[in-house]
Amino acid sequence: xxxxxxxxxxxxxxxxxxxxxxxxxxxxxxxxxxxxxxxxxxxxxxxxxxxxxxxxxxxxxxxxxxxxxxxxxxxxxxxxxxxxxxxxxxxxxxxxxxxxxxxxxxxxxxxx
Amino acid sequence: xxxxxxxxxxxxxxxxxxxxxxxxxxxxxxxxxxxxxxxxxxxxxxxxxxxxxxxxxxxxxxxxxxxxxxxxxxxxxxxxxxxxxxxxxxxxxxxxxxxxxxxxxxxxxxxxxxx
Numbered sequence: 773x774x775x776x777x778x779x780x781x782x783x784x785x786x787x788x789x790x791x792x793x794x795x796x797x798x799x800x801x802x803x804x805x806x807x808x809x810x811x812x813x814x815x816x817x818x819x820x821x822x823x824x825x826x827x828x829x830x831x832x833x834x835x836x837x838x839x840x841x842x843x844x845x846x847x848x849x850x851x852x853x854x855x856x857x858x859x860x861x862x863x864x865x866x867x868x869x870x871x872x873x874x875x876x877x878x879x880x881x882x883x884x
Numbered sequence: 885x886x887x888x889x890x891x892x893x894x895x896x897x898x899x900x901x902x903x904x905x906x907x908x909x910x911x912x913x914x915x916x917x918x919x920x921x922x923x924x925x926x927x928x929x930x931x932x933x934x935x936x937x938x939x940x941x942x943x944x945x946x947x948x949x950x951x952x953x954x955x956x957x958x959x960x961x962x963x964x965x966x967x968x969x970x971x972x973x974x975x976x977x978x979x980x981x982x983x984x985x986x987x988x989x990x991x992x993x994x995x996x997x998x999x
Contacts, residue, residue, distance in 0.1 A: 806987070813992075813993070814992060815888075815976075816990050871932070872988060874926045874927040874928075876925060876926035
């Protein structure tokens with residue numbers, strides 16, 4: 773079983789839709805949870821960063837962490853074609869120098 | 885501008901011909917790492933370095949070497965490339981290995997094909 777599971781998609785939605793992206797994990801030591809966005813032919817870039825459980829909002833993006841269920845989510849409101857990208861969840865904790873473990877990524881297409 | 889620079893961006897080589905992919909960061913970061921990205925498998929760490937002259941294996945180190953002689957540079961060396969090393973490679977850096985330094989900055993990637 774992988775430490776981090778993420779549905780690879782692809783996920784296709786119309787412009788303006790609310791997008792929900794999710795990851796599950798197995799290591800209860802994870803404390804820091806991140807979402808990266810990766811455009812085609814580019815390196816990943818950090819989108820959201822959350823410590824422990826709870827919600828964090830940044831513009832159209834909301835990250836949620838439920839440590840009791842070992843489940844994290846990223847919501848995108850009013851999705852735009854420019855949001856079309858691969859979204860990678862990532863997490864780290866007090867294991868092996870806070871090494872970051874990445875999910876496989878979900879490919880998102882937002883159609884105009 | 886803060887950045888991680890990899891070269892080359894694209895490389896096609898033959899089995900067994902040694903190659904080096906360079907990585908340089910201008911943020912004075914202590915921690916640098918190399919990942920490979922394959923479909924369905926996500927980003928897997930190859931090697932990492934916590935500081936100059938300090939390197940360690942990641943999850944998939946076989947067939948790779950690294951060195952860290954200067955803080956800003958972290959080259960990836962394939963002594964005898966094989967077709968199963970065909971992949972997309974990313975170099976990343978972050979401030980340190982501690983709890984609050986997990987944000988990683990990635991390079992643009994190197995697409996390597998070994999024939």
